[in-house]
Amino acid sequence: MSDDKKTDADAELNAAALVYHETPRPGKTAIEITKSAATQRDLSLAYTPGVAEPVRRIHANAEDAYRYTNRGNLVAVITDGTAVLGLGNVGALAGKPVMEGKAVLFKRFADIDVFDIEVDAETPEDFIETVARIAPTFGGINLEDLAAPHCFDVEQALIERLDIPVFHDDQHGTAIIIAAGLLNALELQGKSLADARVVVLGAGAAGIASIKLLTELGASPEKILTVDRKGVIHQGRTDLNRHKAEIAVETERRTLADAFEGADVFIGLSGPDLVSPEMLASMAPQPIVFALSNPVPEIRPEVALKVRDDLIMATGRSDYPNQVNNVLGFPFIFRGALDVRASRINMAMCIAAVHALKDLTKEPVPASVLEAYGLDALTRGPDYIIPKPLDPRLRESVAGAVARAAVASGVARLLPDSA
Structure with missing residues (x-):
């Protein structure tokens, strides 16, 4: 593609992206309620006085938050805006479209709910303190677009302080x-x-x-x-x-x-x-x-x-073979961690994800994947060393491997039949 054609294509994509993000309503995510709210009794159960009983249960046993709230399927995607895409330190607010985009991928590929959170922090210590204080809301923390080298210290500090998975996906x-x-x-x-x-x-x-x-x-x-x-x-x-x-x-x-x-x-x-x-x-x-x-x-x-x-x-591009795309990993890594209520994502779980992804390319590719990518055939070889992002087997293979590794390495607090 010539430079002129590339410039025109980029301009068209940029214009389309602005329309996509603005209409028919601004942003890419929303909140939906999961219980009936059609009657007076529904409202009494959803809020006062009915909500008092799960409060009492959670106060008596913190693990009951996983029974009576959305904590077990809720991840925070959090940034300080210091290393957003290739744009650099654009600030927390400007990073929000990316965090919303990450939320879309979590939901689309692993049915995980996300709150995107943009923290205006003057120092890494301020950021760590903010994340640690809001952590009780979530079953896991996905750190995103944090600049090096402070990203290493931020992640390690939060892993040590919290009893839920903390994962810097860019790493x-x-x-x-x-x-x-x-x-x-x-x-x-x-x-x-x-x-x-x-x-x-x-x-x-x-x-x-x-x-x-x-x-x-x-x-x-x-x-x-x-x-x-x-x-x-x-x-x-x-x-x-x-x-x-x-x-x-x-x-x-x-x-x-x-x-x-x-x-x-x-x-x-x-x-x-x-x-x-x-x-x-x-x-x-x-x-x-x-x-x-x-x-x-x-x-x-x-x-x-x-x-x-x-x-x-x-x-890293989708228009060439073998795209290294993080969507092959993070939704399913968190899915596996959440499914067994893991206290962290450790090296054993990361290695399990590696081998699950590696081995999936050796299996026959479903017809739905070939159709999605306009291909007649796809087998492991120089142009197929990494699974395709739209492969429906990723959730079962990667999440399952991560969950089993969490159990085997002693960081799981739940043992479902599938683990």
Whole structure:
């Protein structure tokens, strides 16, 4: 597509998005009542005097909130607006359309109710205190669009203070989808995670979380080179915060081009067109390229495939194969956690989600999925290493795996028949 046509298409999409968000009523979500309110007796049960009895029960036993209120199926999607999409620190209020959008995805894919909450916090400590104080309302907390590095400290502080799942999707959700696709790609390319040399471009929330998850899955830390705006993150640098220092390695490589030489895997979580054809050409045979900058990848598939016909590639876009899309994860991860009333989402649950997503691509694809994407056939291969977002099996497979992992790891407080 030419630049002029792309500009016209973007302008048309932007105009349509404004109409979509404004009409026929502003916003994307609303609240509905779930009980009858048609008679005087209904109102007496819904509010006073009938509401007093569940209040008494919950006061006597806090767990009864899950019996008599919506807490067990209600998640807060919360931001401070410091890292909204690729727009940066636009503030809490400007982040509200994104939080509403996340609510739509929770409801559409996992039937989870959401309150979106935008917190105008001057410091991370203020944000933590606000979230902790409103947490009794919810069965889980989805942190969204928080800037690094304070996002790491915010999440950890809330996990330690609260007894409900707290999950920063920009970290762990992205990492889970990357890991699932990467494991499939490595199998197809005849490589192992333990032996693979990996380059990660971008040392923000998603980059650091991906490195930690891949290490848990068996990657060799010394074989992972992370690159930020100043070059390779190596142990000789004196400008690293503690989160970057944890992933620093001993290496003589200093530039992105240096890092690419002989690499098996590239994971881009950075910006558009930062990878040159020459860098790609210097990678090892059968390379794997996850160019996830959105909307413009670090290297475009049409460019990459001209340089290397032996690669497997993923992007963050829906108009190319192998879209790394967080909607494959977070709705079902929370669904599984809520179903067993988990006190947290731990590493075992994240790893269970990885393998559920990975294994789903090995199963026959339902006709409904082929129809939704206009395909005649779809089997695991270079163009199908990650499930499609509209696959109806995701809820059962991913949520079920997460729930079972919660039970097995001792963080579940409920044991349904399906767990």
